[in-house]
Amino acid sequence: MTPELKEAIDKYLSANKVVLFMKGTKMFPQCGFSNTCVQVLNTLSVPYETVNILEDESLRQGMKVYSQWPTFPQLYIDGEFFGGCDITLEAYNSGELKEVLEKAMCS
Numbered sequence: 001m002t003p004e005l006k007e008a009i010d011k012y013l014s015a016n017k018v019v020l021f022m023k024g025t026k027m028f029p030q031c032g033f034s035n036t037c038v039q040v041l042n043t044l045s046v047p048y049e050t051v052n053i054l055e056d057e058s059l060r061q062g063m064k065v066y067s068q069w070p071t072f073p074q075l076y077i078d079g080e081f082f083g084g085c086d087i088t089l090e091a092y093n094s095g096e097l098k099e100v101l102e103k104a105m106c107s
């Protein structure tokens, strides 16, 4: 991954508290795993941005290195990698995700 790409991701994540790197868009998720995360975030009524990694192959490969996580979706909260679909869903069910998001919204 180029230093320019890393810098662009760093900058984007410091400007946006909750970011979902996903396949497709909020309105039109193109994979069930990404769709699950969108539904979870919508249910929690949290403001969030999405990035469609299907539109940018270098970002698609770059995010795997940046996050040290091989798949999508990838959820970032407060600039930190939170997890993929399974982790996000589990944290939603346990109530942990709501807590982490509330903390992020107040920071």
Ligand SMILES: N[C@@H](CCC(=O)N[C@@H](CS)C(=O)NCC(=O)O)C(=O)O
Binding pocket: 023, 031, 033, 060, 070, 071, 072, 073, 084, 085, 086, 087
């Ligand atoms: N168990 C994963 C499911 C996600 C997954 O398997 N994603 C695959 C298929 S959508 C993926 O992103 N593969 C890498 C790629 O398509 O570049 C999770 O918890 O997020």
Ligand code: FES
Binding pocket: 023, 030, 031, 032, 033
């Ligand atoms: S695009 Fe096939 S499982 Fe996600």
